[in-house]
Amino acid sequence: MSKLRCCARHGGWFIVLALALILSGCATSNGPVLPATTGGLGGPEAASSRAMSLVRLGETALRTGESTSAAQLFEQALVTDGRNLAAALGLGRALLLLDRPLDAGRAFERALAIDSTAAAAHYGYARAMMAQRRPEMAVEHLRAILERQPDDASALNALGVAYDLEGRHDLAAESYRKGLTVAPASVPLRNNLGLSLVLQGRFDEALAILKPLADGTGSTRRTRQNLALAFGLMGDTTTAERLSRIDLGEEETRDNLAYFTAVRALLDTRLQAEALAPRPPAAGIPEDLQEKMPGPAAGSVPGAPPAAISAIDPPSRAASAPAAPAGTEALRPPTGARMMGMDDGGPMRL
Structure with a gap:
């Protein structure tokens, strides 16, 4: 019972439910759940069934904003069944929500080791690479999706973001436009195309899309x-201020105007794109709820699974967060700009 109380304090009620499912069959008083490689108690089929129960609980936790609990559940599912693709993908998504892109990348690497053709694993790895400011690695994995699924709108949108982060704005616009032929009503694609055109100084075209x-x-x-x-x-601070005041208070509006000025002063459009890049959502809050809030080494995948990922004992932010490119350290968006910038579209549906 002490195990349940400990988990309730650190992981929430989802962990209590999960342990209730597995404690009687595959855990002892002195150790963790048996790895799937040993067969567990009841054999591989029982281990797979227990893992899928944990995955379902993890998905519920993600939908309700319990990202830490979700990460723990997906990790436990992987301990129970090391070949569970849904658990590896879920762990990666949860770690992105927790603003831990290095660990998320490792989780998606594990998913790719399980199934090197899984589009959701390539997509998740690309998102993790962009969060680590490594867009060139994201491009490689997004192209892998598009080789098999050339009309995948989510991949085309994310590829455009990666190209923008590389400063290849012509290729970015081409990717967004191709995505819009597949999904003409897509707000992320239209938003990103408009911002990409802004970065190219094509303001009239950009406003025709964004307005x-x-x-x-x-x-x-x-x-x-x-x-x-x-x-x-564009330098039209009067209109920018008027629009900002629709949703923001005085202090947030003032901060945003200072942010616009600082970004505009950057001469390198790659640095401007970095300042507008997708940001990790608020920790623990699913991306579809954000709008409702107030004011192994890269290239080695697929291969052997990496070392265990610890979602229960996260590393320090200093160890998890990559350094910002020179010139953008002071350009983190202020509170009022949390919803601004490019949109990576969120996780790919399984």
């Missing part, structure tokens, strides 16, 4: 503030 998003019936805080961002980067 309908911000002014239409489906307008959101994000689309309105991205339009404010576009005007700010």
Whole structure:
């Protein structure tokens, strides 16, 4: 019972439920769940069934914003069944939500070691690489998806973001436009194309795309503030301020205007793109809820699974967060700009 109380304190009620499922059959009072490689108690089929129960609980935890609990559940599922693809993918998604891109990359590497053709694993790894400011690695994995699924709108959108982060804005726009032929109503694709055109100084074309998003019936805080961002980067601070005040208070508006000025002062469009890059969502909050809130070495995949990932004892942020490129250290978006910038579209559906 002490195990249950400990887990309830650190991981929430999801962990209590999970242990209730597995404690009687495959854990002892002195050790963890038996690895799947030993067969566990009841054989591989029983281990696989227990792992899938943990995966289902992990997915529920993710949907309700319990990202830490979700990471623990997915990790436990991988201990129970080391070949469970859904557990590896879920762990990667949870770690991205927890702003731990290095660990997320390792989780997606493990997913690729299980199935090197899994599009969701390539997509998740690409997102982790972009969060680590390694867009060249993201491009490689997104191309792997598009070789098999050339009309995958999510991959085309993410590829455009990666190209923008590399400063290859012509290729980025091409990727977004191709995605829009597949998904013409996609807000992430339209948003990113508009911001990519801003980075190229093609302001009239950019506004023709961003204004309908911000002014239409489906307008959101994000689309309105991205339009404010576009005007700010154009140097039209009056319009940028007016749009900012729709959703933001005085202090946030002032901070945003200072942010626009700082980004605009960057001469290298790659640094501007980095300042506008997708940001990890608030820890523990699923991406589809963000809008409702107030104001092994790269290249070695597939291969042997990496060492165990510890979601229960996370490393320090200093060890997990990559350094910002020179010139962007002071350009982290202020609180009011949390919803601004490029949109990587969120996790790929399984």
